[in-house]
Amino acid sequence: MKIxxxxxxxxxxxxxxxxxxxxxxxxxxxxQYVINPFDEFALTRAMWFKEKQGATVTVxxxxxxxxxxxxxxxxxxxADDAIRVNAEAIDGFAVAKELAEVAKxxxxxxxxxxxxxxxxxxxxxxxxxxxxxxxNFINACIGIDIEGEKVTISREIDGGKEVLSGNLPxxxxxxxxxxxxxxxxxxxxxxIMMARKKPLTVVEPNNAEAKTNIISFEKQAAKGACKLxxxxxxxxxxxxxxxxxxxx
Numbered sequence: 001m002k003i004x005x006x007x008x009x010x011x012x013x014x015x016x017x018x019x020x021x022x023x024x025x026x027x028x029x030x031x032q033y034v035i036n037p038f039d040e041f042a043l044t045r046a047m048w049f050k051e052k053q054g055a056t057v058t059v060x061x062x063x064x065x066x067x068x069x070x071x072x073x074x075x076x077x078x079a080d081d082a083i084r085v086n087a088e089a090i091d092g093f094a095v096a097k098e099l100a101e102v103a104k105x106x107x108x109x110x111x112x113x114x115x116x117x118x119x120x121x122x123x124x125x126x127x128x129x130x131x132x133x134x135x136n137f138i139n140a141c142i143g144i145d146i147e148g149e150k151v152t153i154s155r156e157i158d159g160g161k162e163v164l165s166g167n168l169p170x171x172x173x174x175x176x177x178x179x180x181x182x183x184x185x186x187x188x189x190x191x192i193m194m195a196r197k198k199p200l201t202v203v204e205p206n207n208a209e210a211k212t213n214i215i216s217f218e219k220q221a222a223k224g225a226c227k228l229x230x231x232x233x234x235x236x237x238x239x240x241x242x243x244x245x246x247x248x
Contacts, residue, residue, distance in 0.1 A: 004102070004112070005042055005113070008035075009061055009066070009089075010034060013118065024215065025217075026217065035074060036118055038118070041184070045112065061082075062087055075200070083200075097206065123139075133169075141174045142154050143177065151167060
């Protein structure tokens with residue numbers, strides 16, 4: 001079984017975020033990048049299939065050369081090889097088209113991605129990729145088992161979960177539950193050394209047409225000051241909720 005895991009190169013949530021050029025461009029100065037957490041859940045599950053069922057695991061990213069350390073980390077975790085599509089990931093549709101081309105050329109059985117990336121939170125790329133490939137697609141995946149060509153998948157729905165079955169090839173968008181946080185892997189020294197020798201192939205993009213354009217970024221408004229009210233002063237609390245917070 002051949003597995004392709006799509007990896008996003010995203011800012012660490014602890015990084016300080018700033019914008020330049022009249023808030024039209026993201027300022028990457030001093031920003032630490034990591035594997036998108038949702039993608040890391042998918043990658044960890046793919047490693048289970050490698051170890052238990054002999055699958056081969058390829059990771060792919062659409063991005064420039066700065067994303068290669070993130071791909072190397074995925075290789076250190078245990079992926080067999082990596083592909084970088086040499087294009088800026090600024091539009092969900094264009095990224096989906098580039099990933100679909102890699103998937104089609106590689107004839108992969110299972111394509112795994114995170115439900116969304118934590119930078120843009122678009123939650124669109126896996127579904128669009130499946131549509132382009134004409135593959136079945138399961139979102140919000142919290143469990144997957146494969147026996148031969150048959151796939152059994154559980155996914156999160158409002159108030160519970162749904163269990164589905166189908167056949168390979170398929171695209172799934174995973175999240176926490178497909179593995180737990182305790183199961184995530186930290187590369188050890190042996191893995192890091194081996195990753196340096198594993199192939200990382202750079203391919204040129206197909207120049208898929210972008211459907212969106214970023215006009216500007218805006219930071220979230222700063223939180224207001226906290227006002228404490230004595231537990232015995234219910235009248236003041238009601239007055240503040242009504243006249244200042246305007247929630248009652």
